[in-house]
Amino acid sequence: MGLHTDMKNKLEKGFGEKKETEEVNMKSLIEKGILKLAEKPKDNPENLNFPVYTISLIEHDYPAKTPVMWNSVYRKFNISAGNIMAIGDTKNIQQIFEVFKKDPKYLGGGVGVGFKDEVIEFLDEIDPIAKEIGAVNFMVKTPEGKLRGFNTDGVGYAVSLEEVFGKKDERLENKKAVILGSGGTGNAIAFMLADKGMRLVILNRTTKKAEALTDKINRYFNFDEDKKARFGGEDLIEREVVDADAVINVSTKGTSGDFENYSALALAKIPVTEENIKENIKESQRIFGKISKKAIISDIVLRSGDTPFINFAKSAGFEILDGTPMVIYQGVEAFWLLHRRDFEEKGIAKQEVLKTMKEAAGFVF
Structure with missing residues (x-):
């Protein structure tokens, strides 16, 4: 039985008569406290009472848009399925994945913050570009119960950045992008922007991680010397942003937790103290004064309220790009990987899914 046929059998209850389903194993993970249903995402279900479902796995609670986008599509097209965001700990990843494979209701799902790099060794199959990136965001x-990994983050972000430059009748090719941070989503974004012909400078607190990423990119695309991605530490931020066309934060600065009050544009000294945060903010404001006002300031972090990085950019009059468009576009790509053939059989176009997800996420278009 093919993947399409098996999924069609599971989903047909959403397009027609509902059928009995056997007891799921995911409930045991909830009951044991290994997984917890996230509370901050809008429209995240409070239980697992669906004939089939997709599970988005994250390491901390935040107002993610995946549940509201996916569940809006399921409801609009009368599919008896649910998208559920669950919080887990990477130390339990093997046990979680064993249940994913055995649970007859589990179709696949997102791999979020904290898990993108960690899941690879537990996958049975991986898409070649995701393997090269070294991170997965969707399974x-x-x-046969095997888990196949993909990465749609980079595609989603590249499309959203193309839209911003497209409003100015400009293309991404030959534009300089300074990427602050590496790993996980940042790797996927860097790969796709390189594929679009952008000139990349990757700066990270741990320089070796930035170096490893640029080596992967340059080897994969076999760039000539003048096209090669460059790397460095955070001490190079001030110098590199001066002539940047886009400054993109993919680091943990600005996320909830220890780093939520830090700006991505300056060093974040540890331990987290009021004095160190003030120093970071002051230095960030100074460096902002050196960036061209034509540059796009982007931060993929999603949280309640703007990150310090985006907040400064807004107050200084920069054009900004937050993480919402990326989440929408990568979500559509992921949804289509899972449901394409079934939706096409019903005459449901990919653009209809995109429109529904945009509306659900409150995206102005």
Whole structure:
């Protein structure tokens, strides 16, 4: 039985008669406290009472948009399925994945913050570009119970950045992007922006991680010397942003937790103290004064309220790009990986899914 046929059998209850389903194993993970249903995402279900479902796995609670986008599509097109965001600890990843493989209701799902790099060794199959990136953000379960990994983050972000430059009748090719941070989503974004012909400078607190990423990119695309991605530490931020066309934060600065009050544009000294935060903010404001007002300031971090990085950019009059468009576009790509053939059979176009997800996420278009 093929993946399409198996999924069609599971989903047909959403397009027609509902059928009995056997007891799921995911409930045991909830009951044991290994997984917890996230509370901050809008429209995240409070239980697992669906004939089939997709599970988005994250390491901390935040107002993610995936549940509201996916569940809006499921409801609009009368599919008896649910998208559920669950919080877990990477130390339990092997046990979680064993249940994913055995649970007959589990179709696949998102791999979020904290898990993107960690899941690879537990996958049975991985898309070649995701393997090269070294991070996965979406999984599909095959009829044989195997987990296949993909990465749609980079595609989603590249499309959103293209839209911003497109409003100015400009293309991404030959534009300089300074990427603050590496790993996980940042790796995927860097790969896709390189694929679009942008000139990349990757700066990270741990320089070796930035170096490893640029080596992967340059080897994969076999760039000539003048096109090669460059790397460095955070001490180079001030110098590199001066002529940047886009400054993009993919680091943990600005996320909830220890780093939520730090700006991505300056060093974040540890331990986290009021004095160190003030120093970071002051230095960030100074460096902002050196960036061209034509540059796009972008931060992929999603949280309640703007990050310090985006807040400064807004107050200084820069054009900004937050993480919402990326989440929408990568979400559509992931959804289509899982449901494409079934939706096409019903005459439901990918653009209809995109429109529904945009509306659900409150995206102005």
